Amino acid sequence: MIHNKVKSYFEDNYLKNPILIKAPGRINLIGEHTDYNQGLVLPASIEKGIYFAVSGNKENNIQIESFLTQPEKIVFQLNGEHKAFESFWGNYFKAIIEILIAKNYPLKGMNCVFGGDIPIGSGLSSSAALCCGFIYAITQVSDKEISREDIALIAQAAEHKIGLNCGLMDQYAVLFGKKGNAFFLDCNDLSHKYIPINLDGYSWVLINSNIKHNLAVDSEYNKRRVSCENIVKQVQAYRPQVKSLRDISKDDLVKVKNKVNEIDIQRAKYIIEENERVLQMMQELTAGDAIAVGNVLKDGHWAMSTEYEITTSELDHLVKIGEELDGVLGSRMMGGGFGGCTINLIETKSLDENIKALLRSYKNKTGIDAEYYHLAIDDGVKVFE
Template sequence: TNYILGVVDQFRKRGHTTGGFNLVIDGDIPFGAGLSSSAAVECATAFALNELFGFNVPREELIRVAQKAEHEYAKVMCGIMDQFASMFGKKDHVVRLDCRSMDYEYVPLRLEGYKLLLLNTNVKHSLASSEYNERRQQCEAGVDLVRQRYPEVRSLRDVTVAQLEECVREADELVYRRCKYVVEENERLLEGCRDLQQGDLTALGMKMFRTHRGLSDEYEVSCRELDFLVNAVRENDAVLGARMMGGGFGGCTINIVREDAIDSLVSALAPKYKEATGLELTPIIAGIEDGTGLL
């Protein structure tokens, strides 16, 4: 209920008073699986109350309402990406979002012959909230160190790996590794969008594997169950790419898998996963649909 109460609170802080309302939430997004279920609840609630009470708050502001609800009620100092994707999603497209300027671009995701397969570890990511806040603090510490020599720097997106080597590595090796992952991942994202524009899913998939290695070894937000699933498909010719998703420490991996190989992959992997972890493996075939709206 904190997410819902947080949204109501944010509307009131903006001068919009709600009356009483009955709210029923239904969905098929597993909670605690790294699929941004909290953002989905926040955005759905914000959109519904905005329509119900005629507040006429634009979508761009509704995502801020949802984000602040998470900050102030759930105590997770999240960025804007999950809420933006939930509110502005477009069928069969990914969103390239600049979180500083809020400029965005839709990039087509053409999956001819392939599907997005989510593999749920069934490990609830209970550490994700506290660890997210800690990673954010570490990145901010890295920016502060760089800014001592380069005062024009505002965030890690302004920083190069060479600057991290110069300003951060000797001062704090752990902060250096965290920041280096983020700087390199920013570049991978831009390259990945170019891969999609060129229809090169193979190149995108290779970057997904590299991203997971960084999340596991450098940013350290993975877990052995997630690593097991990514490593298990790495040499499978039917899998172009795999990585963890969400805040980490559990949840799902996302995989680009040849459509005709999904059943055999899951049948072969599920018993191996259970033997290694004692947990059931839950496959979810996902699609990219439009964001929050009226039915």
């Protein structure tokens, strides 16, 4: 188990018994790209995660070592200075330390070893787990609490500093998740509640397309955000109280269609209808209607494919394959887009044969070996016993 490796490496190299912290990855049942439009989302934290083994030191620095894809040791001075580094994760930690210094947070010397089993670039929000877990680890060593709400804001600000203008869904899901429950979040006022996932006889599975994405490098994510903002500006001309797409209806889209380009209208329509799908998914989960849940998944995928245009041909193939299999109730691409995983609702009694059929057909169509992960819904960031 990766957490045992992280802990053992720390003990062997730093000769201390560390605090071990788990920051989970997250899935999103429905509600993609709605968060930065002050909309509705329905994520859940999962069993896979990133583990941080930490303890204080007297070196007046923060020493960090990774078990991820780019093993490296980085040393940050408590004033924020550091030597050049190569690993992508160093940019996240650099941004976090700079933000905490600007907030006059009382940093203390710390040794940190981390690693995890979240597949990087698969749409499971490894970056939010990385940021939220690291900030929480700092609080455990510095003995000065930061509320989970503020940890989310700091983690979001760190992602913004490195180029991804994300909303708060991922951070809130990672921090506030609850075992066995989906996490409904209203991104307008950050109110939230838990929705029990009651689908006896059915299992959740992720299929990793092995098409990697890097949203901070690929500006397509930010282009879609600009489209949404364009619509808001036009509607504000006659309804100044409007603050986001959350406040806009399809009637508004009709009124401004001659003042913006067609693609902006198309993307805004997707966001409005995706909010509706979140409410529908909550209703179907509460009722325990697995067939209806599967239909919401499928509707959400093809809207992402044809309207928001954030899927790939490989991900579309995975969903089409599932639609032809008995026992696969529904699936959709999950995450920011342009790669990653599909989330699939599959009848448990036919689980193994359907997974094999999905992987086999995907390989035949694309030449790519996909991977699968059974999903277990787990708690948010915590000290791991």
